[in-house]
Amino acid sequence: SYALTQPPSVSVAPGETARVSCGGSNIGSDSVHWYQQKPGQAPVLVIYYNNNRPSGIPERISGSKSGNTATLTISRVEAGDEADYYCQVWDRSRDRVFGGGTKLTVL
Amino acid sequence: EVQLVESGGGLVQPGGSLRLSCAASGFSVSVYYMSWVRQAPGKGLDWVSVLYTGDTTDYADSVKGRFTISRDKSKNTIFLEMNSLGVDDTGVYYCARQIGDLNPYDYWGQGTLVTVSS
Numbered sequence: 683s684y685a686l687t688q689p690p691s692v693s694v695a696p697g698e699t700a701r702v703s704c705g706g707s708n709i710g711s712d713s714v715h716w717y718q719q720k721p722g723q724a725p726v727l728v729i730y731y732n733n734n735r736p737s738g739i740p741e742r743i744s745g746s747k748s749g750n751t752a753t754l755t756i757s758r759v760e761a762g763d764e765a766d767y768y769c770q771v772w773d774r775s776r777d778r779v780f781g782g783g784t785k786l787t788v789l
Numbered sequence: 790e791v792q793l794v795e796s797g798g799g800l801v802q803p804g805g806s807l808r809l810s811c812a813a814s815g816f817s818v819s820v821y822y823m824s825w826v827r828q829a830p831g832k833g834l835d836w837v838s839v840l841y842t843g844d845t846t847d848y849a850d851s852v853k854g855r856f857t858i859s860r861d862k863s864k865n866t867i868f869l870e871m872n873s874l875g876v877d878d879t880g881v882y883y884c885a886r887q888i889g890d891l892n893p894y895d896y897w898g899q900g901t902l903v904t905v906s907s
Contacts, residue, residue, distance in 0.1 A: 713891050715893035715894075717834075717894070719834075723899075724883055724897040724898060724899050724900055725834065725883070725885075725894070725897055726897070727893050727894060727895050730892075730893040730895075731893075736895070766833075768833065768834055770834075770893070770894075772890065772891050777836065777847075777849075778824065778826075778836040778839075779836075780833060780834040780835065780836065781833070782833045783833040783834070
């Protein structure tokens with residue numbers, strides 16, 4: 683089945699830019715969604731359809747795609763951004779596929 | 790305000806059964822795809838099952854034949870009947886909604902913990 687690959691962890695200092703990647707063989711033609719999950723909480727949608735932000739999500743959070751990699755970018759990182767981040771697509775069988783998740787640590 | 794509230798989790802022995810509920814408010818579960826997504830302790834998100842608006846269903850291979858998703862329109866509630874539970878079924882179970890194909894999960898419940906252990 684289709685697999686999405688994320689780095690297990692990313693670390694950045696406050697005020698810097700964090701980039702979380704999501705690789706997949708079909709990502710170039712897929713719509714990618716991103717979720718943020720803080721400890722003990724449910725996931726929250728932060729980016730949909732590659733680069734769209736739901737209302738209430740700060741402009742510091744953005745999404746992009748290039749080739750077979752999607753990237754979630756968080757600018758001017760704050761302590762409150764520390765969380766696990768998951769990418770998600772639909773594969774050709776209509777299955778919902780999640781990446782393995784990336785733990786963002788703010789140093 | 791959209792809300793999803795799960796209940797029904799708990800401790801169950803291997804081979805046992807459990808029925809989870811997801812009560813929705815602020816929208817009708819009849820016009821959304823409703824899914825269950827689980828998360829094993831310390832692990833990532835895994836899609837479990839979906840109930841489409843046309844009442845068709847789909848399941849992950851790992852639960853096919855053991856889990857059944859259903860809907861009570863009068864109560865605006867989704868259920869997940871889980872049978873023949875194994876230790877690998879342990880985790881937090883979330884319900885979440887999608888408006889349709891290719892769309893994201895825009896709202897999630899807070900989750901209910903299922904622990905399968907002897």
